[in-house]
Amino acid sequence: MKKISKITTTALTITSALSFAAPEVLAAGSNPVTADPAAEVDYSGTLSILTKFGSQQLSPFFEDVAKQYTEMHPEVSVELIQETDDSVKGKTKTLVATNSMPDIFFSWTGTWGGNFIRGNRAVDLTPVVGAGTEWGKTFTPAALDAFSYGGRNFGVPLYLDAKFMGYNKSLFADLGLEPPTTFDALLETCDTISAAGVVPVSFGNKEAWPAVHYAGQLLVYNVPVETLEQDFDPQTSAFDHPGYVTALDQFRAFIEHCTTGAPNGTSYEAAVQAFSDEKAAMYYQEIIEFDGSANSDTALQPEEFGYFVLPAPEDAQGDPNAIEGAPEGYMVSAASDQIPLAIDFLKFLTTQETGKVLSASPYGQPSAVVGGSEPRTMNASVVAGMADIDEASYLMPWLDTVHHPRVAATWLSGLQALVGGSMSSEELVAEVRETSAAVRD
Amino acid sequence: MVPTDPHFPGAATSGGTSHEICRPALLRRALIRALSLRWVVLAVLVVGAFIYVPIIDNFRVSMTNRDIFTGEISQVGLENYQRLLDDPVVWRALLNNTLYAGLSIVFQVFGAFLLAAMIEGLKSRRIRNLCRAIYFVPSAISTTVTGLLFYFLYQPEVGLLDAGLTSIGLGALSRPWLALEDTAIFGIIAMSQWQGFGYSTLLFSIAIQKIPRELYDAAIMDGAGPVRRLFAITLPMSREMTGLMVIVTITGAFQVFNEIMVMTAGGPNNSSQVLGTWLYQQAFIQNEFGYGAAIAAVIFAVTMLTGALQVWYTSKRRVKL
Structure with a gap:
């Protein structure tokens, strides 16, 4: 026993010694790096780029752009790391943790992008893409502003994104239905569709974030924007507005009336497939998914595809004209030794011509560049959705990227429990409140 | 008489005292021994650099945020370990890992042992080979592919499982297996048994084949039946393989990751989290690398302890011919 105790003590002593011997700061961007507009571009070397276009539908876009760029500059080679919506989060963090960030990397806005600025890992692009610059003027102002932190621009928006309810026009017409304009009308519409033996809304929540998207839109309808923004930050959060519970109760009602089967056991890909196969009347999706869910290869043809904004409850206390969504774009790594070349590539990526390719089928990603879309070549729903985004009073950021990771994780698992019926709205809000308080402490 | 060494013939040929004669031989022998150690040292260095140093470093990281x-790194001492104790998901994950290990031992060790004994008891060599091949096939499929296969098999509307249950009049048992907090982990464990069962059976078959036939012949002459022969000969003579399989199964159960990520990603509501997936979520999704390292330390401790206990037990009960 004495021997074991001795060994344990020795092991703990060694471990503690090692612990205290650890360096205080690992290599990170130690000083802010600002882009130099006068820097000469050296068109040679390899440019590494982490994208979020890893899906079969989207991956050719960056491949084509890279090919065009390297044809213009034969001494340059482009190394693409193409990830999907799900995998890019883990990949990015692994690259950050190992100080291996590529020259150009994908970023969401909000807290996600803020992390790179906090750690001085993204180049301050204000001198080259700031609001008053030539390049900056080519973007939709709101999209550019979304990548602004403390009045400085750290990112280049590539496309706009927002969440809408896609629906099958033919099916609605057959049942004599019109797109609902209030939340209660949506529930009634679901009941009518269910009675006709059709799945009202195809909903897959295995990945947990699809429920977060519903919750985000309902929260901005029920909780004032100022309160929401205050609660995004653990230092000021309270999560005591009654609109939180109201929004989650509405979501539960939606689950009850509008979905069938077991959403928590269904992947979001299976859900969109059910909608594309005309097995469901509606599917809540991002505008960047419009072209994927209805195209010439799917049973649901583009002309049968319609959309509407998730309708707001009539007595909502929040902002009924807000839409959940945000632009998505790219940043330049502060550790890159080819910053001028990376900026040059981003300029090439955000020309009107490239924007038109990106906005048109089969990509259907509404370009953030002014004039970067050609309605004639685009899905009509994408064009109309872009107009709705422009008219929105507020763009509600995604809950899982705007909150602290621990708070976001509580939203994700808690909403799965809410969908599965093992947690009440009050319990979920209390859990989120507790997590936020724990992060603050 | 001066002792001669066949490896050093010159050591005992000169005259003088035995002490003087032996000294160069001993020195040479020590040198040879030291030289032979160079390969061991190299192996130790490689293993040390790639296994033991990271393990020690993991403990260091677990005491930081x-x-x-x-x-920025802050020293937090044992705070992450304290947090482990207060984290309900960790306990849930530990329970799931334990369930995984327990059920895997039942099916992949004892079940596979019985099946192997039955297969090896078959008279036809061709049928024996066929059976081994049939049971081994699932093990040749990648875990990710198997996970996807079972994900579809468990689907409530189009899955084969519920359709099968309904067709035999057990439709009342149908449910969305992976979508319910109570059943998700069992669905994954079942898939794992399906996949690992054949591999274990094959290993037990090899162990059983090595048992001398004379023992069985003698037992038959003594009037022992098949069940008696199984427990009196086959089981004790396969003890080392059984011990090895228990270690491999338990450590495997505490390292499970792919199946969970493919089928449920730990959900719904963290009900199917295991320590490996929770570690991944903490480290790579929530940026809590220190806390993730603390979870890794728990996994290491559990598997290390299990392995040590099993090795000790097996060595004590080893059957020598």
Whole structure:
């Protein structure tokens, strides 16, 4: 026993010694790096780029752009790391943790992008893409502003994104239905569709974030924007507005009336497939998914595809004209030794011509560049959705990227429990409140 | 008489005292021994650098909190271990890992042992080979593919499982297996048994084949039936393989990751989290690398302890011919 105790003590002593011997700061961007507009571009070397276009539908876009760029500059080679919506989060963090960030990397806005600025890992692009610059003027102002932190621009928006309810026009017409304009009308519409033996809304929540998207839109309808923004930050959060519970109760009602089967056991890909196969009347999706869910290869043809904004409850206390969504774009790594070349590539990526390719089928990603879309070549729903985004009073950021990771994780698992019926709205809000308080402490 | 060494013939040929004669031989022998150790040293260095140093480093990291974006590291002592105790998901994950290990031992060790004994008891060599091949096939499929296969098999509307249950009049048992907090982990464990069963059976078959036939012949002459022969000969003579399989199964159960990520990603509501997936979520999704390292330390401790206990037990009960 004495021997074991001795060994344990020795092991703990060694471990503690090692612990205290650890360096205080690992290599990170130690000083802010600002882009130099006068820097000469050296068109040679390899440019590494982490994208979020890893899906079969989207991956050719960056491949084509890279090919065009390297044809213009034969001494340059482009190394693409193409990830999907799900995998890019883990990949990015692994690259950050190992100080291996590529020259150009994908970023969401909000807290996600803020992390790179906090750690001085993204180049301050204000001198080259700031609001008053030539390049900056080519973007939709709101999209550019979304990548602004403390009045400085750290990112280049590539496309706009927002969440809408896609629906099958033919099916609605057959049942004599019109797109609902209030939340209660949506529930009634679901009941009518269910009675006709059709799945009202195809909903897959295995990945947990699809429920977060519903919750985000309902929260901005029920909780004032100022309160929401205050609660995004653990230092000021309270999560005591009654609109939180109201929004989650509405979501539960939606689950009850509008979905069938077991959403928590269904992947979001299976859900969109059910909608594309005309097995469901509606599917809540991002505008960047419009072209994927209805195209010439799917049973649901583009002309049968319609959309509407998730309708707001009539007595909502929040902002009924807000839409959940945000632009998505790219940043330049502060550790890159080819910053001028990376900026040059981003300029090439955000020309009107490239924007038109990106906005048109089969990509259907509404370009953030002014004039970067050609309605004639685009899905009509994408064009109309872009107009709705422009008219929105507020763009509600995604809950899982705007909150602290621990708070976001509580939203994700808690909403799965809410969908599965093992947690009440009050319990979920209390859990989120507790997590936020724990992060603050 | 001066002792001669066949490896050093010159050591005992000169005259003088035995002490004087032996000294160069001993020195040479020590030198040879030291030289032969160079390969061991190399192996130890490689294993040390790639296994033991990271393990020790993991303990160091577990006593820190690191912000991966700023690179700032704060020393928190045993705070992450304290947090482990208060984290309900960790306990849930530990329970799931234990369930995984327990059920895997039942099916992949004892079940596979019985099946192997039955297969090896078959008279036809061709049928024996066929059976081994049939049971081994699932093990040749990648875990990710198997996970996807079972994900579809468990689907409530189009899955084969519920359709099969309904067709035999057990439709009342149909449910969305992976979508319910109570059943998700069992669905994954079942898939794992399906996949690992054949591999274990094959290993037990090999162990059983090595048992001398004379023992069985003698037992038959003594009037022992098949069940008696199984427990009196086959089981004790396969003890080392059984011990090895228990270690491999338990450590495997505590390292499970792919199946969970493919089928449920730990959900719904963290009900199917295991320590490996929770570690991944903490480290790579929530940026809590220190806390993730603390979870890794728990996994290491559990598997190390299990392995040590099993090795000790097996060595004590080893059957020598």
